[in-house]
Amino acid sequence: MDVRLFRRRLLAWGREHRRSFPWRETDDPWRVLVAEVLLQRSRGKTVAKVFEELFRRWPDAAALSRARESSILSVIRSLGLVRRAPALRAMARDVDRRGGVPADTEELLALPGVGRYAANATLVVAFGQRAPVVDGVTARVYRRYLGLASDLPASTDAELWRKVDEATPRGSAREWNWAVLDLASEICLPSRPRCGDCPLVEQCAYGSQVA
Ligand code: SF4
Structure with missing residues (x-):
């Protein structure tokens, strides 16, 4: 995984598409x-x-x-x-x-x-601390992007938590977490992900196979 490219592309997309709550x-x-x-x-x-x-x-x-x-x-x-x-x-x-x-x-x-x-x-x-944030929604994005095949619930998938910890940037963990959630909601949909519109498609293990 090119973690710097992953962060750069997702953070840039997140700034443009942030939902308001x-x-x-x-x-x-x-x-x-x-x-x-x-x-x-x-x-x-x-x-x-x-x-x-x-x-x-x-x-x-x-x-x-x-x-x-x-x-x-x-x-x-x-x-x-x-x-x-x-x-x-x-x-x-x-x-x-x-x-x-x-x-x-x-x-x-x-x-x-x-x-x-x-x-x-x-x-x-x-x-404003840095910590991995994993639930069923963010797990979908990370597993597809990283090519992690697992049937474990997100809450107990130790490898997934470790990978998310590696990917989460210091200094912008809040924006990173929001960007992953927003991508999951708008682009990386549960049954039909819109890989053609995704900023991560070139590096994504799943998207690069289907787009
Ligand atoms: S390329 Fe497709 S599967 Fe990969 S993160 Fe983007 S929408 Fe999800």
């Missing part, structure tokens, strides 16, 4: 953390509506920690995350007790409902 317009770690938790298994556009309503009703962790579970559930129900309402409130209580969202992987992973994806995405987006 409320959690991309804030540097509040609490809002970023909540967004990353809600984004697990849910589409950005769907989460955006829920995100706005959630923060309209409970603007910070202290407020959400005092909310009724049934009220939280009524807001997030459209995401199909019924069991996440108690976890969200527990996370709010823990963050409020700590005095804020921790900027540390292990401490983030200790929060209720926070897995490796949400922890690393929060470090990258809210705190």
